[in-house]
Amino acid sequence: MGAALDLSARINLNRTSVLVLDSNPQSLDLLRRVLNGFGVRSVHACQHVRDAERIFYDQTLELIIVDPLFEDDSGFEFIRFARREENSPNRCVGIIAALGHQTLGNVRAARDAGANTVVAKPLSPDVLLQRIHWVARESRPFIVAPNYVGPDRRFKNQGPPLGTNGRRTDDLSFDVPVAAGPDMNQSQIDEMFKPMKVAL
Amino acid sequence: MSQVRKFLPENKLAKTITDPNGMLLGHAVKKAAENIEKVRDIHLAALEVKLDELAQVAATAMQSQSASDAANLYRLAREVLGDAGIFGLKHISRAAHSLCELMAAGDRHRHQWAGVAVHVEALAILRREGKNPTGADLDGMLAGLAKISRAPV
Numbered sequence: 267m268g269a270a271l272d273l274s275a276r277i278n279l280n281r282t283s284v285l286v287l288d289s290n291p292q293s294l295d296l297l298r299r300v301l302n303g304f305g306v307r308s309v310h311a312c313q314h315v316r317d318a319e320r321i322f323y324d325q326t327l328e329l330i331i332v333d334p335l336f337e338d339d340s341g342f343e344f345i346r347f348a349r350r351e352e353n354s355p356n357r358c359v360g361i362i363a364a365l366g367h368q369t370l371g372n373v374r375a376a377r378d379a380g381a382n383t384v385v386a387k388p389l390s391p392d393v394l395l396q397r398i399h400w401v402a403r404e405s406r407p408f409i410v411a412p413n414y415v416g417p418d419r420r421f422k423n424q425g426p427p428l429g430t431n432g433r434r435t436d437d438l439s440f441d442v443p444v445a446a447g448p449d450m451n452q453s454q455i456d457e458m459f460k461p462m463k464v465a466l
Numbered sequence: 467m468s469q470v471r472k473f474l475p476e477n478k479l480a481k482t483i484t485d486p487n488g489m490l491l492g493h494a495v496k497k498a499a500e501n502i503e504k505v506r507d508i509h510l511a512a513l514e515v516k517l518d519e520l521a522q523v524a525a526t527a528m529q530s531q532s533a534s535d536a537a538n539l540y541r542l543a544r545e546v547l548g549d550a551g552i553f554g555l556k557h558i559s560r561a562a563h564s565l566c567e568l569m570a571a572g573d574r575h576r577h578q579w580a581g582v583a584v585h586v587e588a589l590a591i592l593r594r595e596g597k598n599p600t601g602a603d604l605d606g607m608l609a610g611l612a613k614i615s616r617a618p619v
Binding site: 271272273274275276277278279282289290292293295296299300301302303304305328329335337358359360366367369387388389390391392394395398399401402403404405407408409410411412418 | 469470471472473474475476477478479480482483485486487488489490491492494495496497498499500501502504505509512513516537540541543544545547548549550551552559563566567570
């Protein structure tokens, strides 16, 4: 995700509908203008959570950008609400949390509420577009569990938590089988990838 | 053992990056930057108002030391951080970030309110210096602010 934006790549956001939730009217206006610059025609800018919930119910969305740091917990709660609306077509859309202050606690709260990624303010157009591009390329599974709904938080497969066998069917056991033969050395591996003539 | 369901949803944004008629990312960034520049004056005027409000709220909060005033000050500091930073006022943005750290520390910071007073003074100096400050050792001042925010917790 940290890689620089490939400025020669293309993106077509003309038909994309984006919901933006931010309690700061200046930030909301700037986000709308940045998205318009990216080609987004349909930006639903909301300063209040209740307006965002109404848009979430009424519109088909492709992306949500939210600064969840409201006076209370309602910004994070909005992300949780979006992820738990089982019958909504917007339930699995990409959610970018644009944090005004990215403490470890805030980043964790955004991730655990179900955001796909976090971007730190002050925003810059290139970083925001990089995150949108990243979300567009994402193919993470979606998890529905009693305590969490959202994109799989396991970026790296480090196996199930210590002392458990895991809850998922693709969690690997800690029992490592005995190898059937010696490891391949590098030249044997290279040989497998070497183009060779074959008799047809 | 609780039930966990896992599935691969359709990524509704995916088709936006495979469209050959799409906009070059470089062009999109340029257009967005132009759109921001169009409203620079309006937003910088709003920022000035917000900095005045921050100074007033800080004075009230230092007196009351109430949780609601502290929360209001934290909100304003976050907003200044973002609003100043997007227009390249990086010194003001950094000072506001330092104030955010101080407010987020809350009661755990033994000298929180003295630290708030220093930050408000620093923000006033930075406002006078404008976008390209030269006179004072501002980097040193900002490093000092960061030290105050991190200090005795």
